[in-house]
Amino acid sequence: METLLNLIGIALFANWLTHWFTPITPYRDKLIQKAVNMMVKGNILWAQPLLLPFTCAKCLAFWATLIYTHNFFYALVGSLFAQCIYWLIKKTNYVE
Numbered sequence: 001m002e003t004l005l006n007l008i009g010i011a012l013f014a015n016w017l018t019h020w021f022t023p024i025t026p027y028r029d030k031l032i033q034k035a036v037n038m039m040v041k042g043n044i045l046w047a048q049p050l051l052l053p054f055t056c057a058k059c060l061a062f063w064a065t066l067i068y069t070h071n072f073f074y075a076l077v078g079s080l081f082a083q084c085i086y087w088l089i090k091k092t093n094y095v096e
Contacts, residue, residue: 011081
């Protein structure tokens with residue numbers, strides 16, 4: 001039960017950090033833009049997926065869970081929780 005709560009907590013934190021914590025959004029966007037410009041200038045476009053954990057809740061939850069638990073299965077489940085949480089928040093905040 002404790003592991004499940006930890007996975008949900010990491011997924012919630014990943015969603016909060018990548019999508020809804022607005023004070024760091026301009027800094028994160030500047031950092032990513034500078035990194036992309038350096039990668040284009042240095043012709044190392046293969047390294048661009050390394051920036052995904054800064055913008056994707058699913059990726060951030062996967063890597064954070066993998067580092068925290070050292071368990072690949074838990075990392076996959078944490079990533080799934082992050083994606084489900086993102087989907088639920090997006091669907092419930094949709095206004096027509």
